[in-house]
Amino acid sequence: MPETNPKGSPTTATTEYLILGCGSIGYNVLSELLKETADIVIIDKDEHKVQDLRDQKYEALVRDIGEPDMLREVPAPRVAFILASDEKGNLAAVRSIKNRYPSAYVIVRAVDSGTVDLLTAVGADEVLYPQEVFAKKAVHHARKLQSSRQARRLYDLLSGWRGTLGIVSHTNPDPDTISSAMALCALGKAASKGNLNCRILYDGKIGHQENRAFVNLLDIRMERITPDILRECDYLAIVDSPAPGVNNALPKESHVNIIIDHHQNGDIAKNSADFVDKRPDMGATASLMTQYLRELDIPVDSIIATALFYGIMADTRCFRRNTTPQDLTLAAFLLPLTESELLEKITSQSVSQETLEVLGNAIKNRRILSGYLFSNVGYVRNRDAIPQAAELLIQLEGVNTSLVYGITDNLIAFSARNKDVRLNIGQAMEEAFEGIGDAGGHSAMAAATIPLTVFSLARNKDELLDLVIDPILRKFMHIVGIEEEATGNEI
Incomplete structure (x- = not known):
């Protein structure tokens, strides 16, 4: 359908790109667009600049974009x-373009951070504040460089090791920690030739039905941690x-050689590990391990790719929670390498009767x-049912x-x-749990x-829980700023 101008007459002529203001930023945008097409119209109020553009065979017009x-x-x-x-000129130009050509996609420069919301309000589809764009780009490059250096440091460390590396997952291991351990195994074998x-x-139980299917279908070999096994590990x-x-x-006093994690809290400064990489800006540790493998150009087989992809997917709740652009990019890297049938089988597991009972009680x-x-x-036998209940009730x-x-x-x-x-x-x-237990997580x-x-010898666990839970919950409520007496919102 042709565009119409304010008088109602159709405007049938079209162009791919229109550039209003051809200073240093505009000229660089023009240079990039010319790699794609020459179908570009440029408007600037500087006559000498426009003449120079015309001499280079560009279609350019002398006009004030605020008129x-x-x-x-x-x-x-x-x-x-x-x-x-020109702040006012840019604002007027957004209004003019959206009034005359409503379907045009408008990208506008904000002269200062205070005009970002105003430019959006009058119809701009994308507002770019150059200082912010530069800052994000600079940080991105710094993080990319740091990631590359970390990957190489880890590779160099593993390359000199001989013997046995014990990779410890967290208690009641989930797909993120299991797949990360698998990836570290692959990296260690590649680096050490x-x-x-x-x-x-691992310790605890693999109780969640999908987690059990994950381990069984991918044939992942895991050993229950014991003092004897720890003594057999060189690293x-x-x-x-x-x-x-x-x-x-x-044990908290244990010396470990490598710590790789994505959680925000937890004090690791006291542990003299040879290598520490903690990335709270990532949604899953599996993302971090995938980045290592990609940075180091280590071949990723279908089983490890499937495990890592599912680890990222599970920890970000199907990319809906704490997901970063890095997580999406790395998941996209893994997807073509995965076994789609295995993924489907892992995610289609039935829920056990006990889990249903726990969900019902919750x-x-x-x-x-x-x-x-x-x-x-x-009282629960399958501890993994508790986080499933928390997921449901949120x-x-x-x-x-x-x-x-x-x-x-x-x-x-x-x-x-x-x-x-x-x-x-x-x-x-x-x-809330400082001094009485272990706790951790992220936002x-x-x-x-x-x-x-x-x-632990008490026979009636439900009565024991009722006895000890009140002071714990009161402390948590105090920390987050709520009072139990606030019954107006109680359900």
Whole structure:
């Protein structure tokens, strides 16, 4: 359908690109666009500049972009770049283009950060503040350089090792920590030319139905961690945990050689590891491991690719939580290498009867205070059902944070999910459980455990949980700023 001008007469002539303001930024945009097409119209108020452009055989017009008739006889652009250094002129040009050519995609330069919202409000599709663009580009390049250097450092370290590397996953391992361990095995074997034997170690249970399918279908070999196995390892690495003894079975005083993690909290400064890479700007540790493999040009077989892709997908909740552009880019790199049938089988597992019962108890026992949901699921054999319940309850209307807890034979387990941007649930949990247990996580999800020690012999675990839970919840409520007496929002 042809564009119409304000008088209603159709404007049938079109052009690919329209550039308003051809200073240094405009000229560089022009140079880039010319690699694609010469179908470009340029408008600038500087007569000498326009004449110079015409001498180079470009279609250029002398006009003030702030004038109402600036677009007379100008063909309808598919994309318009408004790049002058005149704040008022740029604002007027956005209005003029959107009034005359509503379907044109308008990219405009903000002269200062204060005009970004105003330019968006009058119809700009994309507002670029050059200083901010430069800052982001500079940081991106710095991070890319740092990532490349880290990958090479890790490769060089592993290349000199001989013997056995024990790779410790976090307690009750999930696809992110398992796939990261698999990738580190592949990297270690490639760097050492096959002279390094890698063993994946874990504690707890692999309880979630998809996690069990993940391990079984991909035929992942994992060993339960024991003191004897640790003594057989010449080197130790931790993946997806910030330090020894933090959500893993290692004693806190253990010396580890490698720590690779993506969580924001957790003190690793006291551990004299040979290599530490902690990237809270990534949605999954599997993303970080994928980046290593890609940076080092190490071949990724279909099993490891499938594992890493599913690890990223699971930890970002199908790319809907804490997902960064890096996660998406790295997942796209992996996707063509994956086994699609295996992925489908992993994600189509049935839910166990026990998990259904835990979910039912979580729904039945829920209590909401000021947008915070608390639920006691009682005694559980499958600890992985607790985070599944937290995932389910965060979706309830009016709930910004869910905290689900239950008791096993030897510990009290907590799992939290959060969508309140003002709260970092990982930091809140770490503060709430300081001195009484282990906790960690990031802004959207967190977990904590309290060992029962002498109370593990108690027969009635539900009564024990009722006895000890109140002071813990009160401390958490105090930290996040809610009071139990605020019953006006209680459900």
